[in-house]
Amino acid sequence: MRPTLDESKPIFQQITKMIEDDIVNGELKEGEQAPSSTQLVAYYKINPSTVLKGMNQLVDDQILYKKRGVGMFVADGARGKLLEARRQTFMEEYIGSMLQEAGRLGISTDDIYKMMEEMKRRGER
Template sequence: MSHSLNDSKPIFMQIKDRIEDQIVNDQLKVHEQIPSTTQLVTFYKINHLTVAKGINLLVDAGVIYKKRGVGMFVAEGAKEMLIEQRKKGFVDQYMLPMLQEAEKLGISEDELNKLMKQMKGRGEQ
């Protein structure tokens, strides 16, 4: 986990996103305990209420669950749920604007596929 938080979005959302990333990347697995609020407060040097707000969003979404007096754990199906949410977000945030711009520029589907394959090749170097 990186120590740095930034101004791109509220800190409690960044805490939520980092835990989600750990679940999606298999750093945290089903029924595995997540770092405690105290550990996160100490690690990031931020307010306890800020951490709790991010954690509570995950509990409310069913991504993690509480065991009273023990801690927070990754819920069954959390990874799959997060991946589905991110796929939808990917389409809305990246694919639709890209397709709209491609249409404006007269880029055909074949050209678009070629460009994506070229770009993918760059990332594998």
């Protein structure tokens, strides 16, 4: 769990993203129990309906499933589904806008590859 929530986005979306991040990062594995709404309510001191809204979104997206009287668990295939959705978002938000700006600046695809390799080398230092 993240130490704090912030004001930048609705809290239920932050709860959803936090659980998704735990699944993507391998901290929560398929079949494992997700943090309970009671735990999240107590930890963050937030309204139970806010937590349930975020968790129910994950159930609707088939990332979590409910076991009546036991809790919510990570669904089979949840990590793959989240990775694919995030790859698509990455392509649309980052790659798409990068290519638009490159077009405005007259930067070729080959030049973009060279820039990416340079940035990768810088990060490996």
